[in-house]
Amino acid sequence: MFLAPRRLCSFGSSAKFLKTIYPSNILGLPTSAKMSLKLKNARRIEGLDSNMWVEFTKLAADPSVVNLGQGLPDISPPIHVKEELSKVAAIDGMNQYTRGFGHPSLVTALSCLYEKFYPNKINPNKEILVTVGAYGSLFSAIQGLIDEGDEVIIIMPFFDCYEPMVRMVGATPVFIPLRSKPVDGKKWSSSDWTLDPQELASKFSSKTKAIIVNTPHNPMGKVYTKEELQVIADLCIKYDTLCISDEVYEWLVYTGNKHFKIATFPGMWERTITIGSAGKTFSVTGWKLGWSIGPSYLIKHLQTVQQNTIYTCATPLQEALAQAFWIDIKRMDDPECYFNSLPKELEVKRDRMVRLLESVGLRPIVPDGGYFIIADVSLLDADLSEMNNNEPYDYKFVKWMTKNKKLSAIPVSAFCNSEAKLQFEKFVRFCFIKKDSTLDAAEEIFKAWKNQKS
Numbered sequence: 001m002f003l004a005p006r007r008l009c010s011f012g013s014s015a016k017f018l019k020t021i022y023p024s025n026i027l028g029l030p031t032s033a034k035m036s037l038k039l040k041n042a043r044r045i046e047g048l049d050s051n052m053w054v055e056f057t058k059l060a061a062d063p064s065v066v067n068l069g070q071g072l073p074d075i076s077p078p079i080h081v082k083e084e085l086s087k088v089a090a091i092d093g094m095n096q097y098t099r100g101f102g103h104p105s106l107v108t109a110l111s112c113l114y115e116k117f118y119p120n121k122i123n124p125n126k127e128i129l130v131t132v133g134a135y136g137s138l139f140s141a142i143q144g145l146i147d148e149g150d151e152v153i154i155i156m157p158f159f160d161c162y163e164p165m166v167r168m169v170g171a172t173p174v175f176i177p178l179r180s181k182p183v184d185g186k187k188w189s190s191s192d193w194t195l196d197p198q199e200l201a202s203k204f205s206s207k208t209k210a211i212i213v214n215t216p217h218n219p220m221g222k223v224y225t226k227e228e229l230q231v232i233a234d235l236c237i238k239y240d241t242l243c244i245s246d247e248v249y250e251w252l253v254y255t256g257n258k259h260f261k262i263a264t265f266p267g268m269w270e271r272t273i274t275i276g277s278a279g280k281t282f283s284v285t286g287w288k289l290g291w292s293i294g295p296s297y298l299i300k301h302l303q304t305v306q307q308n309t310i311y312t313c314a315t316p317l318q319e320a321l322a323q324a325f326w327i328d329i330k331r332m333d334d335p336e337c338y339f340n341s342l343p344k345e346l347e348v349k350r351d352r353m354v355r356l357l358e359s360v361g362l363r364p365i366v367p368d369g370g371y372f373i374i375a376d377v378s379l380l381d382a383d384l385s386e387m388n389n390n391e392p393y394d395y396k397f398v399k400w401m402t403k404n405k406k407l408s409a410i411p412v413s414a415f416c417n418s419e420a421k422l423q424f425e426k427f428v429r430f431c432f433i434k435k436d437s438t439l440d441a442a443e444e445i446f447k448a449w450k451n452q453k454s
Contacts, residue, residue: 048164052395052414059399060408066441069398069408071218071372073283073433075345078338080327081282085320094316101303102130102291103318109325110276110291116332118264126296129303130313134248134277134290136306138165141244141273141292144301146171150209155195157415157424159218159246174203175417178220187354190222190367191257197231204235210242211235213262216249219374219415219429221367223257233265242298243268248277248290249370251339254347257368263294270295273302278321282338283433287317346371346433353432353439356446371433374412378426392425401428407445 041049053070060067067074076082088094098104107124115122122128131137138161146152148170154162156177166173178193213232215224224232236243245262253259263272273294279285292302306312331337335344350366350373357364357375364375377397387396394411402408412427413420432439 044168044170048167052160052411056398056408056410059402062402062406064406065402066407066438066445068430068432068434068438068442069410071431071433072285073371074435074438075283075433077283078324081284081320081324081338084323084327085316088316088319088323091319094319096315097312098315098318100307100312101125102128103313103315103322105322106130106318106325109322109329110293113325113329114293117261118269120269122293123296127293127299129292129299129306130318131290131292131302131306132310132313133279133288134246134275135161136288136310137273137275137290137292137302138162138244138246140302140305140309141275142166142169142171144305145242145273145298146209149207151205151207152209153200153203153211154417155211155213156417156420157219157412158212159214160415162212163417171209172207173417174208175420176200176203177416177420177423178222188363188365190217190220190365190369191225193220193222193365195228195231200231201235204239204241206239208239208241210244212244212246214246215262216247216252216259216367216369218249218370219372219410219412220365221370221372221374223253223259223369226258226260229260229262230265233262233268236271237267241271243272245272245274247274248280250276251281252343252346252371253369254343254350254367259369271298273298278317282321282324283342287314287321289313289317289321349432349434349439352443353430356439356443357430360446360450365427372429372431374427374429376426377428392421394425394428398428405445405449407442 056069059065060069107128107130110128111122111124129137129140131140142165146166146169150171151174152166152171154166154173154175156175163173176195176199179196181192181194183192211232213224213229215229216222232243235241243262247259247261250259261274263269263274273292276291276293278287278289292299328337328339332339335341353373354364354366357373361379362375362377363379364373367373378393382397382400384393384396384400387400392411392413394413398409398411410429411425412429413425416424
Protein backbone atom coordinates (compact mmCIF):
# COMPACT_ATOMS: atom_id res chain seq x y z
CA MET A 1 0.00 0.00 0.00
CA PHE A 2 1.39 3.39 -1.00
CA LEU A 3 1.42 6.33 1.40
CA ALA A 4 -0.05 9.57 0.12
CA PRO A 5 2.61 12.14 -0.86
CA ARG A 6 1.29 14.53 1.80
CA ARG A 7 1.94 11.96 4.53
CA LEU A 8 5.47 11.35 3.25
CA CYS A 9 6.23 15.06 3.64
CA SER A 10 4.98 15.20 7.21
CA PHE A 11 8.09 15.40 9.39
CA GLY A 12 6.28 14.59 12.64
CA SER A 13 4.68 11.35 11.49
CA SER A 14 7.81 10.28 9.59
CA ALA A 15 9.99 10.87 12.65
CA LYS A 16 7.71 8.73 14.85
CA PHE A 17 7.74 5.95 12.26
CA LEU A 18 11.54 5.99 11.96
CA LYS A 19 12.00 5.90 15.74
CA THR A 20 9.95 2.71 15.89
CA ILE A 21 12.18 0.85 13.42
CA TYR A 22 15.64 2.20 14.39
CA PRO A 23 16.74 1.33 17.96
CA SER A 24 19.89 3.48 17.84
CA ASN A 25 20.17 7.16 17.07
CA ILE A 26 19.84 7.35 13.31
CA LEU A 27 18.11 10.73 13.45
CA GLY A 28 21.05 12.76 14.71
CA LEU A 29 20.39 12.86 18.48
CA PRO A 30 23.13 11.18 20.57
CA THR A 31 21.83 8.41 22.83
CA SER A 32 24.75 8.83 25.26
CA ALA A 33 27.81 10.94 25.95
CA LYS A 34 29.98 8.07 24.73
CA MET A 35 28.14 7.94 21.41
CA SER A 36 28.38 11.73 20.95
CA LEU A 37 32.17 11.62 21.28
CA LYS A 38 32.33 9.08 18.49
CA LEU A 39 30.31 11.42 16.31
CA LYS A 40 32.64 14.36 16.92
CA ASN A 41 34.33 16.01 13.94
CA ALA A 42 37.79 14.92 12.79
CA ARG A 43 40.57 17.07 14.23
CA ARG A 44 41.78 18.02 10.75
CA ILE A 45 38.72 20.25 10.25
CA GLU A 46 38.66 21.73 13.76
CA GLY A 47 37.99 25.47 13.56
CA LEU A 48 37.51 25.46 9.77
CA ASP A 49 33.71 25.42 9.73
CA SER A 50 33.26 29.19 9.42
CA ASN A 51 32.79 30.34 5.83
CA MET A 52 31.80 33.86 4.90
CA TRP A 53 30.47 32.79 1.47
CA VAL A 54 27.50 31.05 3.08
CA GLU A 55 26.49 34.14 5.02
CA PHE A 56 27.01 36.75 2.31
CA THR A 57 25.57 34.60 -0.47
CA LYS A 58 22.38 34.29 1.58
CA LEU A 59 22.24 38.08 2.03
CA ALA A 60 22.70 38.68 -1.71
CA ALA A 61 20.00 36.13 -2.63
CA ASP A 62 17.25 38.70 -2.07
CA PRO A 63 16.08 39.56 -5.63
CA SER A 64 15.87 43.25 -4.68
CA VAL A 65 19.64 43.32 -4.00
CA VAL A 66 22.10 44.25 -6.76
CA ASN A 67 24.78 41.57 -6.41
CA LEU A 68 28.31 42.90 -6.91
CA GLY A 69 29.61 40.50 -4.29
CA GLN A 70 30.07 36.95 -5.53
CA GLY A 71 32.66 36.39 -8.23
CA LEU A 72 30.26 34.93 -10.74
CA PRO A 73 29.50 36.51 -14.12
CA ASP A 74 25.95 37.38 -15.01
CA ILE A 75 27.12 38.09 -18.56
CA SER A 76 26.37 35.36 -21.08
CA PRO A 77 29.19 32.89 -21.83
CA PRO A 78 30.45 32.93 -25.43
CA ILE A 79 28.02 31.39 -27.90
CA HIS A 80 30.46 28.79 -29.19
CA VAL A 81 31.00 27.41 -25.69
CA LYS A 82 27.27 26.91 -25.11
CA GLU A 83 26.80 25.46 -28.59
CA GLU A 84 29.54 22.90 -28.05
CA LEU A 85 27.89 21.70 -24.85
CA SER A 86 24.51 21.30 -26.57
CA LYS A 87 26.17 19.22 -29.31
CA VAL A 88 28.03 16.96 -26.89
CA ALA A 89 24.94 16.20 -24.82
CA ALA A 90 23.41 14.41 -27.85
CA ILE A 91 26.36 11.98 -28.19
CA ASP A 92 25.63 8.88 -26.12
CA GLY A 93 29.27 7.95 -25.61
CA MET A 94 29.94 11.31 -24.01
CA ASN A 95 27.54 10.66 -21.15
CA GLN A 96 29.67 7.97 -19.50
CA TYR A 97 32.84 7.97 -17.41
CA THR A 98 36.00 9.20 -19.05
CA ARG A 99 39.70 9.02 -18.18
CA GLY A 100 40.05 9.82 -14.48
CA PHE A 101 42.91 12.32 -14.83
CA GLY A 102 41.37 14.28 -17.69
CA HIS A 103 39.28 13.62 -20.79
CA PRO A 104 41.73 12.82 -23.65
CA SER A 105 40.58 15.58 -25.99
CA LEU A 106 40.70 18.19 -23.21
CA VAL A 107 44.21 17.43 -21.94
CA THR A 108 45.37 17.42 -25.59
CA ALA A 109 43.82 20.85 -26.16
CA LEU A 110 45.34 22.19 -22.93
CA SER A 111 48.81 20.92 -23.83
CA CYS A 112 48.52 22.51 -27.29
CA LEU A 113 47.43 25.83 -25.78
CA TYR A 114 50.04 26.09 -23.06
CA GLU A 115 52.94 24.92 -25.21
CA LYS A 116 52.59 28.33 -26.87
CA PHE A 117 53.79 29.91 -23.61
CA TYR A 118 56.18 27.32 -22.15
CA PRO A 119 59.66 26.65 -23.53
CA ASN A 120 59.07 22.90 -23.11
CA LYS A 121 56.60 20.40 -24.52
CA ILE A 122 53.79 19.41 -22.13
CA ASN A 123 52.83 15.75 -21.94
CA PRO A 124 49.02 15.76 -21.88
CA ASN A 125 48.72 12.47 -20.01
CA LYS A 126 51.46 12.89 -17.40
CA GLU A 127 51.81 16.64 -16.87
CA ILE A 128 48.17 17.79 -16.79
CA LEU A 129 45.40 16.89 -14.34
CA VAL A 130 41.79 18.01 -14.89
CA THR A 131 40.01 18.70 -11.61
CA VAL A 132 36.69 19.84 -10.17
CA GLY A 133 37.41 23.53 -10.56
CA ALA A 134 40.56 25.34 -9.47
CA TYR A 135 39.45 24.43 -5.92
CA GLY A 136 40.08 20.80 -6.85
CA SER A 137 43.53 21.67 -8.18
CA LEU A 138 44.46 23.52 -4.99
CA PHE A 139 43.13 20.70 -2.84
CA SER A 140 44.98 17.98 -4.76
CA ALA A 141 48.24 19.95 -4.76
CA ILE A 142 48.14 20.65 -1.03
CA GLN A 143 46.96 17.16 -0.07
CA GLY A 144 49.45 15.48 -2.39
CA LEU A 145 52.56 17.56 -1.73
CA ILE A 146 52.32 19.17 1.74
CA ASP A 147 53.00 17.24 4.95
CA GLU A 148 52.11 17.75 8.58
CA GLY A 149 54.69 20.11 10.11
CA ASP A 150 55.55 21.80 6.80
CA GLU A 151 55.26 25.57 6.38
CA VAL A 152 53.46 27.20 3.45
CA ILE A 153 53.89 30.90 2.66
CA ILE A 154 50.59 32.68 1.89
CA ILE A 155 50.47 36.26 0.57
CA MET A 156 47.71 38.49 2.01
CA PRO A 157 45.03 39.21 1.07
CA PHE A 158 44.57 35.63 -0.13
CA PHE A 159 41.76 33.64 -1.71
CA ASP A 160 40.02 32.39 1.39
CA CYS A 161 40.43 28.62 0.87
CA TYR A 162 44.25 28.74 0.97
CA GLU A 163 44.57 28.89 4.75
CA PRO A 164 42.03 26.17 5.67
CA MET A 165 43.40 23.80 3.02
CA VAL A 166 46.90 24.20 4.44
CA ARG A 167 45.70 23.74 8.02
CA MET A 168 43.66 20.68 7.02
CA VAL A 169 46.85 18.74 6.19
CA GLY A 170 48.46 19.76 9.48
CA ALA A 171 50.83 22.28 7.92
CA THR A 172 51.48 25.81 9.19
CA PRO A 173 50.57 28.84 7.07
CA VAL A 174 53.15 31.65 7.18
CA PHE A 175 51.63 34.97 6.17
CA ILE A 176 53.10 38.02 4.47
CA PRO A 177 51.02 41.05 3.40
CA LEU A 178 51.10 43.09 0.25
CA ARG A 179 51.90 46.65 1.31
CA SER A 180 50.89 49.85 -0.43
CA LYS A 181 53.41 52.40 -1.61
CA PRO A 182 52.57 56.07 -0.88
CA VAL A 183 50.52 57.52 -3.73
CA ASP A 184 49.99 61.25 -4.18
CA GLY A 185 47.97 63.01 -6.85
CA LYS A 186 47.27 59.93 -8.96
CA LYS A 187 44.92 57.01 -9.11
CA TRP A 188 45.56 54.22 -6.63
CA SER A 189 46.54 51.10 -8.58
CA SER A 190 46.92 47.45 -7.68
CA SER A 191 50.54 47.79 -8.84
CA ASP A 192 51.11 50.08 -5.84
CA TRP A 193 50.69 47.02 -3.60
CA THR A 194 53.93 45.04 -3.43
CA LEU A 195 55.89 42.53 -1.37
CA ASP A 196 58.90 43.74 0.57
CA PRO A 197 61.75 41.52 -0.73
CA GLN A 198 63.56 41.43 2.62
CA GLU A 199 60.37 40.64 4.52
CA LEU A 200 59.57 37.89 2.01
CA ALA A 201 63.05 36.38 2.36
CA SER A 202 62.60 36.29 6.14
CA LYS A 203 59.58 34.00 5.75
CA PHE A 204 61.59 31.25 4.04
CA SER A 205 63.33 28.61 6.12
CA SER A 206 64.27 24.94 6.07
CA LYS A 207 60.65 24.17 7.01
CA THR A 208 59.20 25.98 4.00
CA LYS A 209 57.62 23.42 1.69
CA ALA A 210 55.71 25.75 -0.63
CA ILE A 211 54.58 29.26 -1.45
CA ILE A 212 51.18 30.02 -3.00
CA VAL A 213 51.27 32.78 -5.62
CA ASN A 214 48.09 34.26 -7.12
CA THR A 215 48.49 36.35 -10.27
CA PRO A 216 46.38 38.10 -11.46
CA HIS A 217 45.39 38.51 -7.84
CA ASN A 218 42.04 38.09 -6.12
CA PRO A 219 40.89 40.37 -4.51
CA MET A 220 43.51 43.06 -5.25
CA GLY A 221 43.67 42.73 -9.04
CA LYS A 222 47.47 42.86 -8.91
CA VAL A 223 49.40 41.46 -11.86
CA TYR A 224 52.88 40.52 -10.68
CA THR A 225 55.69 41.93 -12.80
CA LYS A 226 58.49 39.81 -14.17
CA GLU A 227 60.86 41.38 -11.63
CA GLU A 228 58.53 40.61 -8.70
CA LEU A 229 58.14 36.99 -9.78
CA GLN A 230 61.90 36.65 -10.20
CA VAL A 231 62.38 37.55 -6.52
CA ILE A 232 59.97 34.75 -5.59
CA ALA A 233 61.61 32.31 -8.02
CA ASP A 234 65.09 33.00 -6.66
CA LEU A 235 63.91 32.27 -3.10
CA CYS A 236 62.11 29.09 -4.19
CA ILE A 237 65.30 27.82 -5.82
CA LYS A 238 67.51 28.87 -2.89
CA TYR A 239 65.32 27.09 -0.33
CA ASP A 240 64.28 24.19 -2.62
CA THR A 241 60.63 25.23 -2.28
CA LEU A 242 57.55 24.31 -4.28
CA CYS A 243 55.47 27.03 -5.94
CA ILE A 244 51.70 26.63 -6.30
CA SER A 245 50.81 29.28 -8.87
CA ASP A 246 47.10 30.13 -8.98
CA GLU A 247 46.62 31.74 -12.41
CA VAL A 248 42.87 31.39 -12.93
CA TYR A 249 42.56 35.01 -14.16
CA GLU A 250 45.46 34.62 -16.61
CA TRP A 251 43.55 36.02 -19.62
CA LEU A 252 42.03 38.96 -17.74
CA VAL A 253 44.91 41.43 -17.94
CA TYR A 254 44.33 45.07 -18.86
CA THR A 255 46.15 47.62 -21.01
CA GLY A 256 49.76 48.22 -20.04
CA ASN A 257 50.17 44.95 -18.14
CA LYS A 258 51.37 41.46 -19.03
CA HIS A 259 50.84 38.11 -17.35
CA PHE A 260 53.99 36.08 -16.70
CA LYS A 261 54.00 32.41 -15.76
CA ILE A 262 56.51 31.75 -13.01
CA ALA A 263 56.82 28.14 -14.21
CA THR A 264 58.56 29.44 -17.35
CA PHE A 265 61.37 31.07 -15.34
CA PRO A 266 64.72 29.24 -15.25
CA GLY A 267 64.70 26.54 -12.57
CA MET A 268 60.95 26.85 -11.88
CA TRP A 269 59.20 24.33 -14.15
CA GLU A 270 60.57 21.50 -12.05
CA ARG A 271 59.10 22.91 -8.81
CA THR A 272 55.82 24.58 -9.90
CA ILE A 273 52.18 23.51 -10.10
CA THR A 274 50.25 25.98 -12.29
CA ILE A 275 46.48 26.14 -11.83
CA GLY A 276 43.89 27.23 -14.41
CA SER A 277 40.11 27.48 -14.55
CA ALA A 278 37.45 26.97 -17.21
CA GLY A 279 35.03 29.04 -15.15
CA LYS A 280 37.26 32.11 -15.31
CA THR A 281 38.50 31.47 -18.87
CA PHE A 282 35.07 31.11 -20.50
CA SER A 283 32.75 32.71 -17.89
CA VAL A 284 31.18 29.34 -17.00
CA THR A 285 31.80 29.09 -13.26
CA GLY A 286 29.04 26.49 -12.91
CA TRP A 287 30.99 24.00 -15.01
CA LYS A 288 33.50 23.58 -12.16
CA LEU A 289 36.44 22.45 -14.27
CA GLY A 290 40.03 23.35 -13.52
CA TRP A 291 43.47 21.95 -14.24
CA SER A 292 46.95 21.58 -12.82
CA ILE A 293 50.07 21.66 -14.99
CA GLY A 294 53.54 20.63 -13.87
CA PRO A 295 56.28 18.01 -14.16
CA SER A 296 55.09 14.41 -14.07
CA TYR A 297 56.88 13.62 -10.79
CA LEU A 298 54.72 16.28 -9.06
CA ILE A 299 51.48 15.78 -10.99
CA LYS A 300 51.45 12.03 -10.21
CA HIS A 301 50.92 12.83 -6.52
CA LEU A 302 47.95 15.04 -7.37
CA GLN A 303 46.61 12.18 -9.47
CA THR A 304 46.84 9.89 -6.45
CA VAL A 305 44.67 12.29 -4.46
CA GLN A 306 42.16 12.59 -7.28
CA GLN A 307 41.80 8.86 -7.95
CA ASN A 308 41.04 8.33 -4.26
CA THR A 309 38.58 11.20 -3.87
CA ILE A 310 36.50 12.44 -6.81
CA TYR A 311 37.94 10.00 -9.41
CA THR A 312 36.91 11.95 -12.51
CA CYS A 313 35.10 15.05 -13.81
CA ALA A 314 31.96 15.30 -15.95
CA THR A 315 32.62 13.93 -19.44
CA PRO A 316 30.23 16.16 -21.46
CA LEU A 317 31.62 19.32 -19.86
CA GLN A 318 35.20 18.27 -20.56
CA GLU A 319 34.48 17.45 -24.20
CA ALA A 320 32.59 20.73 -24.73
CA LEU A 321 35.45 22.63 -23.10
CA ALA A 322 37.97 20.89 -25.35
CA GLN A 323 36.07 21.88 -28.49
CA ALA A 324 35.69 25.46 -27.25
CA PHE A 325 39.44 25.64 -26.66
CA TRP A 326 40.18 24.38 -30.18
CA ILE A 327 38.00 27.13 -31.65
CA ASP A 328 39.86 29.87 -29.76
CA ILE A 329 43.31 28.29 -30.16
CA LYS A 330 42.89 28.54 -33.92
CA ARG A 331 42.07 32.25 -33.73
CA MET A 332 44.29 33.42 -30.90
CA ASP A 333 45.60 36.38 -32.90
CA ASP A 334 42.10 37.60 -33.79
CA PRO A 335 40.05 40.11 -31.77
CA GLU A 336 37.13 37.62 -31.82
CA CYS A 337 39.11 35.12 -29.73
CA TYR A 338 37.50 35.09 -26.28
CA PHE A 339 40.92 35.33 -24.65
CA ASN A 340 41.22 38.74 -26.34
CA SER A 341 37.63 40.00 -26.41
CA LEU A 342 36.74 39.39 -22.75
CA PRO A 343 39.50 41.57 -21.22
CA LYS A 344 38.58 44.40 -23.59
CA GLU A 345 34.93 44.12 -22.56
CA LEU A 346 35.82 44.01 -18.88
CA GLU A 347 38.26 46.93 -19.03
CA VAL A 348 35.31 49.16 -20.01
CA LYS A 349 33.29 47.80 -17.08
CA ARG A 350 36.26 48.27 -14.73
CA ASP A 351 36.61 51.92 -15.71
CA ARG A 352 32.91 52.44 -15.19
CA MET A 353 33.13 50.96 -11.68
CA VAL A 354 36.05 53.26 -10.91
CA ARG A 355 33.94 56.29 -11.85
CA LEU A 356 30.95 55.06 -9.83
CA LEU A 357 33.02 54.51 -6.69
CA GLU A 358 34.74 57.85 -7.08
CA SER A 359 31.34 59.55 -7.53
CA VAL A 360 30.44 58.80 -3.90
CA GLY A 361 33.81 59.97 -2.61
CA LEU A 362 35.64 56.66 -2.53
CA ARG A 363 39.19 55.98 -3.66
CA PRO A 364 39.20 52.65 -5.46
CA ILE A 365 42.31 50.59 -6.08
CA VAL A 366 42.25 50.22 -9.88
CA PRO A 367 42.96 46.57 -10.75
CA ASP A 368 45.45 45.63 -13.48
CA GLY A 369 43.77 42.23 -13.91
CA GLY A 370 40.91 40.00 -12.79
CA TYR A 371 37.33 41.18 -12.38
CA PHE A 372 37.26 42.63 -8.89
CA ILE A 373 37.85 46.12 -7.58
CA ILE A 374 38.32 47.09 -3.95
CA ALA A 375 37.86 50.45 -2.24
CA ASP A 376 38.29 51.95 1.21
CA VAL A 377 34.70 52.49 2.37
CA SER A 378 35.46 54.18 5.70
CA LEU A 379 35.13 57.61 4.05
CA LEU A 380 31.39 57.01 3.62
CA ASP A 381 31.00 57.32 7.38
CA ALA A 382 28.06 54.91 7.46
CA ASP A 383 26.09 54.60 10.70
CA LEU A 384 26.82 51.01 11.70
CA SER A 385 25.54 51.29 15.27
CA GLU A 386 22.82 48.72 14.64
CA MET A 387 25.34 46.12 13.48
CA ASN A 388 27.16 43.45 15.49
CA ASN A 389 30.15 45.14 17.17
CA ASN A 390 32.06 41.86 17.41
CA GLU A 391 32.64 41.78 13.64
CA PRO A 392 35.29 43.63 11.60
CA TYR A 393 34.26 46.99 10.13
CA ASP A 394 33.96 45.69 6.56
CA TYR A 395 31.67 42.81 7.60
CA LYS A 396 29.37 45.29 9.33
CA PHE A 397 29.54 47.71 6.41
CA VAL A 398 28.63 45.11 3.77
CA LYS A 399 25.68 43.87 5.84
CA TRP A 400 24.54 47.47 6.40
CA MET A 401 24.92 48.30 2.70
CA THR A 402 23.06 45.17 1.61
CA LYS A 403 20.19 45.93 3.98
CA ASN A 404 19.95 49.71 3.54
CA LYS A 405 21.25 50.31 0.01
CA LYS A 406 20.29 47.00 -1.60
CA LEU A 407 23.84 46.59 -2.91
CA SER A 408 26.06 43.66 -1.98
CA ALA A 409 29.85 43.29 -1.89
CA ILE A 410 32.42 41.16 -0.07
CA PRO A 411 34.51 42.24 2.96
CA VAL A 412 38.25 42.12 2.19
CA SER A 413 39.24 41.16 5.74
CA ALA A 414 37.70 37.76 4.91
CA PHE A 415 40.81 37.25 2.75
CA CYS A 416 43.19 37.74 5.69
CA ASN A 417 44.34 35.85 8.74
CA SER A 418 43.06 37.00 12.13
CA GLU A 419 46.12 39.17 12.84
CA ALA A 420 45.84 41.13 9.59
CA LYS A 421 42.10 41.81 9.61
CA LEU A 422 42.65 45.28 11.11
CA GLN A 423 44.98 46.18 8.23
CA PHE A 424 42.34 45.46 5.59
CA GLU A 425 38.99 45.83 7.39
CA LYS A 426 38.17 49.20 5.80
CA PHE A 427 38.23 47.66 2.30
CA VAL A 428 35.32 46.12 0.38
CA ARG A 429 35.49 44.09 -2.85
CA PHE A 430 33.11 44.68 -5.75
CA CYS A 431 32.72 42.37 -8.78
CA PHE A 432 32.30 44.01 -12.20
CA ILE A 433 31.91 41.06 -14.58
CA LYS A 434 28.23 41.98 -14.81
CA LYS A 435 25.66 42.83 -17.46
CA ASP A 436 25.23 46.50 -18.26
CA SER A 437 21.75 46.33 -16.72
CA THR A 438 23.27 45.15 -13.42
CA LEU A 439 25.80 47.97 -13.49
CA ASP A 440 23.01 50.40 -14.42
CA ALA A 441 21.13 49.35 -11.30
CA ALA A 442 24.29 49.78 -9.21
CA GLU A 443 24.79 53.24 -10.72
CA GLU A 444 21.29 54.30 -9.65
CA ILE A 445 22.08 53.21 -6.11
CA PHE A 446 25.35 55.16 -6.13
CA LYS A 447 23.61 58.26 -7.52
CA ALA A 448 20.95 58.15 -4.81
CA TRP A 449 23.68 57.63 -2.23
CA LYS A 450 25.56 60.66 -3.49
CA ASN A 451 22.41 62.81 -3.41
CA GLN A 452 21.73 61.81 0.18
CA LYS A 453 25.24 62.88 1.17
CA SER A 454 25.09 66.29 -0.55
